[in-house]
Amino acid sequence: DQQVKQNSPSLSVQEGRISILNCDYTNSMFDYFLWYKKYPAEGPTFLISISSIKDKNEDGRFTVFLNKSAKHLSLHIVPSQPGDSAVYFCAASALTAAGNKLTFGGGTRVLVKP
Amino acid sequence: DGGITQSPKYLFRKEGQNVTLSCEQNLNHDAMYWYRQDPGQGLRLIYYSQIVNDFQKGDIAEGYSVSREKKESFPLTVTSAQKNPTAFYLCASSMTGLHTDTQYFGPGTRLTVL
Numbered sequence: 001d002q003q004v005k006q007n008s009p010s011l012s013v014q015e016g017r018i019s020i021l022n023c024d025y026t027n028s029m030f031d032y033f034l035w036y037k038k039y040p041a042e043g044p045t046f047l048i049s050i051s052s053i054k055d056k057n058e059d060g061r062f063t064v065f066l067n068k069s070a071k072h073l074s075l076h077i078v079p080s081q082p083g084d085s086a087v088y089f090c091a092a093s094a095l096t097a098a099g100n101k102l103t104f105g106g107g108t109r110v111l112v113k114p
Numbered sequence: 115d116g117g118i119t120q121s122p123k124y125l126f127r128k129e130g131q132n133v134t135l136s137c138e139q140n141l142n143h144d145a146m147y148w149y150r151q152d153p154g155q156g157l158r159l160i161y162y163s164q165i166v167n168d169f170q171k172g173d174i175a176e177g178y179s180v181s182r183e184k185k186e187s188f189p190l191t192v193t194s195a196q197k198n199p200t201a202f203y204l205c206a207s208s209m210t211g212l213h214t215d216t217q218y219f220g221p222g223t224r225l226t227v228l
Contacts, residue, residue: 043220049216093214099212100212102147102159105156106155
């Protein structure tokens with residue numbers, strides 16, 4: 001039972017254009033969401049996060065949007081750069097007695113073409 | 115220079131042997147985590163520890179064991195009971211075990227069982 005899904009396994013975008021990555025979740029207890037970027041054979045790097053009390057968070061070229069009613073979040077990268085080519089994971093967590101357990105989506109591979 | 119280190123980068127093991135993966139952090143973080151990534155998939159939580167001398171099973175703990183005797187160290191043992199041990203293993207840490215604390219990842223260890 002995948003609680004966090006990234007339905008697009010790959011995305012190709014032209015340098016300078018916008019990249020939009022999508023993520024859906026099913027667990028209504030999730031109230032904190034993160035995006036990570038990962039290069040092959042390396043650990044994920046934290047990009048940006050958002051709490052469920054917000055619907056938007058922006059950091060430089062990266063903006064995350066959260067639609068709680070639709071249980072959907074998206075990551076916008078503007079403008080896209082060749083160095084953005086990587087796999088992007090969304091992750092979610094919930095306030096539970098079990099502590100900080102992240103549930104990850106399957107990832108979206110982004111290719112930015114020069 | 116603070117961070118999370120994992121060693122070795124690549125590890126080969128014969129079937130039936132136990133192997134221990136190292137994870138060290140000098141970030142003074144209370145919580146540490148072990149994840150596994152299989153090709154084309156997201157990260158899955160194996161074990162986590164919110165404080166020294168305490169740890170909990172994650173979603174896929176069978177065939178693995180951990181210890182947390184020191185704040186900075188969280189070694190993972192892959193035992194012979196783990197049926198599909200070949201994978202990319204990632205260690206992470208966060209300031210506390212709060213579910214809104216960002217988890218930061220090490221570079222990973224690729225384990226191959228021959």
